[in-house]
Amino acid sequence: MKTKLLSTFLLGCAFAAGAQPMELQVNVKEIGAPIQPTMYGIFFEDINFGADGGLYAELVKNRSFEFDHPLLGWEPFGQIQVLDKNPCFDQNPHYVQLTKTPETKTGTGLVNEGFFGMGFKKGENYRFSVYARNLSEKPVRMAVDLIGNDRELTAYSSIEITDKDWKRYELVLSPNRTDDRGRLRVLLLGDGTVDLDHISLFPEKTWKGRKNGLRNDLAQALADLNPGVFRFPGGCIVEGTTLETRYNWKHSVGPVENRPININRWNYSQGVRRFPDYYQSYGMGFYEMFLLSEDIGAEPLPVISCGLACQFENKYADPQAMVPIKELDCYIQDALDLIEFANGDTTTRWGKLRAEMGHPAPFNMKYLGVGNEQWGEIYVERLTEFLKVLREKHPEIKIIGSSGPFKDGEYFDYLWPEMKRLQVDLVDEHYYNAPSFFYDNAKRYDSYDREGPKVFAGEYAAHHHTRKNNFDAALSEAAFMTGLERNADVVYMATYAPLFAHVEGWQWKPDLIWFDSMKSVKTPNYYVQQLYGQNAGTHVLPLTYEGQPLAGERKMYATAAFDENTNEIILKIVNAGIDNRSLKVYLNGARPAGQAQGFMLQSDMLEAENTIETPCTVVPEERTATVRDNVVELDAPKQSFQVLRIQLQ
Ligand code: AHR
DSSP: OOOOOOOHHHHHHTSOTTOOOEEEEEETTSOOOBOOTTSEEEEOOSOTTSTBTTTBOOOOSSTTSOSSSTTTTEEEESEEEEEOSSOSOTTSOOEEEEEEOTTOTTOOEEEEOBTTBEEEOTTOOEEEEEEEEEOSSSOEEEEEEEEOTTSOEEEEEEEEEOOSSOEEEEEEEOOSSOEEEEEEEEEEOSSEEEEEEEEEEEESOBGGGOTTOBBHHHHHHHHTTOOSEEEESOSHHHHOSSSTTSOOGGGGSSOGGGSOOEEOGGGTSSTTSOOTTOEEOOSSOHHHHHHHHHHTTOEEEEEEOOSBOOSSSOSSSOTTOBOOGGGTHHHHHHHHHHHHHHHOOTTSHHHHHHHHTTOOSOOOOOEEEEOSSOOHHHHHHHHHHHHHHHHHHOTTSEEEEEOOSSSSSHHHHHHHHHHHHHTOSEEEEEEEEOHHHHHHTTTGGGGSOSSSOEEEEEEEEEOOTTOOOOHHHHHHHHHHHHHHHHTTTTEEEEEESOOEEETTTOSSOOOSEEEOSSOEEEOHHHHHHHHHHHTOOSEEEOEEETTBOOBSGGGEEEEEEEETTTTEEEEEEEEOSSSOEEEEEEEETOOEEEEEEEEEEEOSOTTOOOOSSSTTSSOOEEEEEEEETTEEEEEEOSSEEEEEEEEEO
C-alpha cells in the first residue's frame, strides 16, 4: 500500500471549526458474534479470459488444436494438415503434421498469437515444450522462436526431432527485450515430416515457481486480499449453456495434455462482445484451484452442476435443459467423487489421483455448492436428491444452495423458504445493482432469520451506470459491507464478482482486477475488499450512533470488530457524503495502548478509477488518529473509507 502519513493536525484544520463531532459508542465489554474466517473471500470464474489468457500462465492459445476450428490462434504457413490418426492424447486427439521439402518455398511452420499477444520480459526465461514424432528417415531440426511486437526475433533456439514415437521435447528461451504483443513461432529447418501436439510456452517465473503454474502478479494479488474462502469455478460456467458444456470437474484433473477442452460459454453469450477463440483448456483445473486455495490460506468452495443447464444467461439453448431425476445419479456421484478427490485417502480411486498429481495430503474441503443461480421447483427437486445422499455419506460437508440470480422477487421468495425447509447450511445470494442499492441496503441482514441457513453473498458488485470500477461503486460496497460485518452471526461469506478481466478480452464489467499481457491493475473495489480482508477481526463489537447501528445516518456507515489474535479493536468507517465529519468513538470498557493506525481510501472525484496506465489514482494511504483515554478522535473526510486498528493493553 502507498505510504503517505496524513497529519492528524493538518486534517483537523480542514474540518469545519465548531462542527459538533458525531459520537459513536462501542461496547467493548459486549463481545458479539464470531466473524467467520471465511467472511471475506474470492469468487473465481473463467470469464473475461480470467483463467486461460489470465491467471493460468500458459501463453499459447489452442495448444492442443482442439478448438472447433483447429487452427484458431495459429497462423500456419507451408505444408500443414490437422490430423487425428494415432494421436498422442486420446481425449485431445488432434495434432498438426508439418512437411518441408526443397520445394516448400515459404518454409513450413506455425505462429501462435497468444491471448491478445504474449507478454515477454527481457532476461526472463520461458519454457517451451511440445510433443512430437518424426515420420522421416532422418532427424528433423525445428526452430523455436520468440517474436516481438514488430515481428523481429527476440529469442531463438532449436530442437532435433528424432523419435518415430510421440515424445516430449523441451527448451528454455530468454528474450533480449520486453514485448507485450509477442508471438511464438515453430519452423521446420530441415526437410521431412513431423507431427506436433500440445505446443506450450510458460514463463519460468510462475506463482511459487510451479510448472503448469499461475501468473505471478495475478496470484499474488489474490494472496494479498487475505481471502477466507475461494469459490470456483464460477458462475454460469458451472452450469453450461447445455448440460454437455457444463463444467465437468473430472475433465479438469489428471495430465494437462489429456484434459478434454470445453467451449467457454462466455465465448458467445454476451452478443456485443463475442470471442470465438474463447475455450477452456482446463489447464487450471480443480487440482490447481484446490492448490491455490491452500497457498492463499482460503477454504476451497467448489460449486458443481446440479443437473440443470444455465437458466439465467441462456438465449442460445434450452433454459429448462435438465437431467431427469431418475438419471441424476451420475451427477450426484460426481459430487461424491469430488469429495473423495479433495479429501479421500490415497488408496481410493480419486484420492490416489490427487496424490499422483502431487498432493497426497487431503485438501480438507469443507464446503460444496450445488448449482449456481438455479431456481424453481426443478432446482429444489434436484437439490433434494443431492442432499439425501450427501447428508448420509458426508455429514461433515456444508452444503450451499441457491436463491436464484436476483436479490429479491419471485425466485428469491420461493427459494429461501425452500432452502430453510431443506436445511442447507448456506444460501448463495447474488446482487449486481446500482451503488444506491448498496448504500440503501447496509441494513439488509439486520432483520434476517437467525435460526435459518447462513448467508453466502456469493456474487455482488455495485454497477455504476458507466459500469466502471470507479470510486463511487467501491465506496458504496464499503458502506454495504459494514452491514455484512455487523451481521456476522448470519452472514458467513461474501465474495465480490467477477474477479478478473483482460482489458481487451472482457465480456462483463465491472471486475475486481484488470490486466493485459504484462501488467495488472487493482481497482478501488479491490482495495475495499483488501481492507476488509486484511482487517476482518474475529468478533463483532456493537457500535451505535444515538442508540442505533450507523448505517446511512448523515451518509455515515461504521462497524467495529475485536481481533482476539492481536488484542485490537478494528473500526471501519465510511463517509459517503460531501461533508467532512469529525467523530469521537467511545471504546467503552477498553484500555487502549496507543494511537489508532490504519488506512484510508479517499477521493474527491467519485468517478476516479485506476487503469493500467494510471494504477494509483485511488489507493489506500496510511492513517493515524488520536486516542485520548478510551476515545478515538478522528476525522472522516468526505467520500472516504477508513480502517483503524487500536491496540489494547
Ligand atoms: O459474475 C458473472 C455472472 O453473473 C456469473 O457467471 C453468474 O453466476 C452471474 O449471473
